[in-house]
Amino acid sequence: MKIVDLELYHSSIPLHTPFKTALRTVTIAESVFVKITCDNGIIGWGEAPPTHVITGDSLASIHYAINKVIRPVLTGADLTSSASVFTRLEKAIVRNTSAKAAVDMALYDCLSQAANQPLYQYLGGYRSQLENDYTVSVNEIEQMHKDAKLYKEKGFRVLKVKVGKDAAEKDIERVSAVRQAVGDDVLIRLDANQGWTAKEAVKAIIRMEDLGLNIELVEQPVAAHDLKGLKYITDHTTTPIMADEAVFSAQDARRMLEMGAADLINIKLMKAGGIYQAIKIANLSQIFGVSCMVGSMIETKLGITAAAHFAASHPAVTRFDFDAPLMLSDDILEGGIHYEGNGNQITFLNQPGLGIKAVKEAYLEVIKRDRSW
CATH class of the missing domain: 3.20.20.120 (Enolase-like C-terminal domain)
Known part of the structure; x- marks a missing residue:
């Protein structure tokens, strides 16, 4: 089961009530969605929201990390050697944890679909x-x-x-x-x-x-x-x-x-x-x-x-x-x-x-x- 493509999408959904903490107020939930397609037709999804005041990630940095760095590293990777794939993901770029998390989710979605089991x-x-x-x-x-x-x-x-x-x-x-x-x-x-x-x-x-x-x-x-x-x-x-x-x-x-x-x-x-x-x-x-x-x-x-x-x-x-x-x-x-x-x-x-x-x-x-x- 090899990765043949990673596609990115931007989503934006208003909150019905502002979310307020000591660090920030949020009124719109923005995210980068990741879609991974494998050569056997399985599709996996992941998400990364920009949370500047906690992770330091922005929409731009998430997009760049996945598109310019992670995509070339993982395209063609074989998920039957999943530990190797997750290690390559971690080593591809320093920090950028939200970008990595979105890809990681999509990978696990693919793996558990291939095993015909709910992820949990x-x-x-x-x-x-x-x-x-x-x-x-x-x-x-x-x-x-x-x-x-x-x-x-x-x-x-x-x-x-x-x-x-x-x-x-x-x-x-x-x-x-x-x-x-x-x-x-x-x-x-x-x-x-x-x-x-x-x-x-x-x-x-x-x-x-x-x-x-x-x-x-x-x-x-x-x-x-x-x-x-x-x-x-x-x-x-x-x-x-x-x-x-x-x-x-x-x-x-x-x-x-x-x-x-x-x-x-x-x-x-x-x-x-x-x-x-x-x-x-x-x-x-x-x-x-x-x-x-x-x-x-x-x-x-x-x-x-x-x-x-x-x-x-x-x-x-x-x-x-x-x-x-x-x-x-x-x-x-x-x-x-x-x-x-x-x-x-x-x-x-x-x-x-x-x-x-x-x-x-x-x-x-x-x-x-x-x-x-």
């Missing part, structure tokens, strides 16, 4: 249903109270609350308002998106502990490079601390795990460079007895489907953050993962690969190989 089963088939959370964007307190109450009414039992945009004292008020809105039967996890200093984080988390706000975890409270600060927070609070932007690669994970800098790791395919590399992080975490969450950037159901299949396949992954497609004004895919109810449960179709039946052409623009951004 091809990867190990550990579970077949996931409980999804929903994100409460960082806003004024009244709006966050209203949003949290709405998401609970829709059936979500886990909320991911964004903080870190203003002073930590205001974040405590935000979280208190969310807890008041949802009561005690909803799990609340926080994501500061690098918005606090280490001492601010410790003070705020201890205060929330004293108030009995019952926070499940706090994600990436300090700057990505500040592993000492992350460890300081982990050592001085009882609430579990999760590393996100601090861990891109297996090497990052090993460093963090050996330091004991965090209690948990958030794996994202766009940071890791795809499923092949994400498996390494999950395996390391399992060895150290550390649980993982799998999350995403603002992606369509294509990228989320790949991430969900990976998450379902590995026992170290115990938390799932796949609400991005629920924020979009339309669904670009026919097939892929299935959201039950209002999206709080995710199940998988009994279809080979990612289970993609079609991609809606109305949202796709062909990216010509000589395009200049």
